[in-house]
Amino acid sequence: MIEIDHLTKRYGAFTAVDDVSFTARPGVVTGFLGPNGAGKSTAMRVMCGLTPASSGEARILGARYRDLTNPASQVGTLLDASAQHVGRTGREALTLAAIAIGAPRSRVDEMLSLVGLTPDESRRRLRNYSLGMRQRLGIAGALLGDPQVLILDEPANGLDPQGIHWMRGLLRGFADQGRTVLLSSHLLHEVEQTADEIIMIGRGRIVAQGSTRELLAGQGTVVASLDGARLAEALRRDGHAVTGAAGGELTVDADAETVGRVALEAQVVLTALRPAQGAGLEQMFLELTAGDARGTNGQEAAA
Numbered sequence: 274m275i276e277i278d279h280l281t282k283r284y285g286a287f288t289a290v291d292d293v294s295f296t297a298r299p300g301v302v303t304g305f306l307g308p309n310g311a312g313k314s315t316a317m318r319v320m321c322g323l324t325p326a327s328s329g330e331a332r333i334l335g336a337r338y339r340d341l342t343n344p345a346s347q348v349g350t351l352l353d354a355s356a357q358h359v360g361r362t363g364r365e366a367l368t369l370a371a372i373a374i375g376a377p378r379s380r381v382d383e384m385l386s387l388v389g390l391t392p393d394e395s396r397r398r399l400r401n402y403s404l405g406m407r408q409r410l411g412i413a414g415a416l417l418g419d420p421q422v423l424i425l426d427e428p429a430n431g432l433d434p435q436g437i438h439w440m441r442g443l444l445r446g447f448a449d450q451g452r453t454v455l456l457s458s459h460l461l462h463e464v465e466q467t468a469d470e471i472i473m474i475g476r477g478r479i480v481a482q483g484s485t486r487e488l489l490a491g492q493g494t495v496v497a498s499l500d501g502a503r504l505a506e507a508l509r510r511d512g513h514a515v516t517g518a519a520g521g522e523l524t525v526d527a528d529a530e531t532v533g534r535v536a537l538e539a540q541v542v543l544t545a546l547r548p549a550q551g552a553g554l555e556q557m558f559l560e561l562t563a564g565d566a567r568g569t570n571g572q573e574a575a576a
């Protein structure tokens with residue numbers, strides 16, 4: 274369990290994390306989603322005791338990270354996969370980490386094989402590792418102490434589609450054992466596919482949270498027809514908001530049955546009718562991303 278309680282982190286006048294509260298529960302994969310610079314890494318660094326909170330608190334397994342009795346074996350972290358000494362081999366890096374946390378040496382081989390690094394790859398120096406290999410090694414490091422909680426910052430970065438598929442299975446299995454997984458990503462699709470619960474953050478604040486299913490459901494209906502202009506007009510007359518070009522698909526804030534009935538009355542032939550899954554979430558995320566990409570968030574980072 275990870276409990277984030279009114280967490281705020283300021284750098285000078287700039288607020289990187291602004292009064293954030295949420296819980297990542299055991300048995301659940303929780304996705305921490307937000308565009309670049311949203312505050313995900315900062316919040317995770319506070320959770321892991323790498324930087325102090327300005328106010329509020331993060332508790333893991335009921336205690337602050339620094340008050341945990343054996344944090345390295347209770348919490349597995351992947352915060353910066355490229356922060357390793359590049360002159361070491363993968364096996365050396367993992368062996369040193371095992372010694373530091375008191376994990377048996379046998380665990381090194383087990384974890385290398387679990388993350389799919391071959392004996393040959395494990396003997397290469399990290400400077401010759403691809404980003405995907407570094408991520409795999411980082412995940413091996415996070416799992417080394419057989420922790421109850423995993424905190425992973427952008428674990429899918431650099432992984433190919435097969436690697437991403439593998440990682441999803443790994444995290445699912447970990448959560449199914451009743452353990453807690455919190456992972457961050459700047460990709461909506463990635464979080465949708467991986468997480469049971471989503472915490473969406475933008476400009477340091479939570480903008481949406483809930484189960485992935487809830488957040489993706491109930492976003493209206495997408496409809497295509499042989500006369501979009503007439504259908505759009507009939508739907509608006511019936512009191513529904515309609516977006517999209519008349520010549521293409523329309524998105525309507527009504528369920529499929531209502532759209533079908535309005536089309537029947539207007540005598541318009543439908544060619545497609547389906548739930549607008551995630552359209553609202555995607556729209557919200559695009560707005561966040563667009564605002565941040567253009568630097569229009571009204572806040573400037575302190576140097």
Ligand SMILES: Nc1ncnc2c1ncn2[C@@H]1O[C@H](COP(=O)(O)OP(=O)(O)OP(=O)(O)O)[C@@H](O)[C@H]1O
Nearest residue numbers: 284289308309310311312313314315459574575576
């Ligand atoms: N040490 C620091 N001093 C000043 N500002 C900082 C510092 N660390 C982070 N920030 C700022 O805090 C904001 C949040 O950064 P953070 O790295 O947490 O975002 P993020 O959501 O993890 O983004 P990304 O997906 O790009 O990693 C950014 O505007 C960043 O510039």
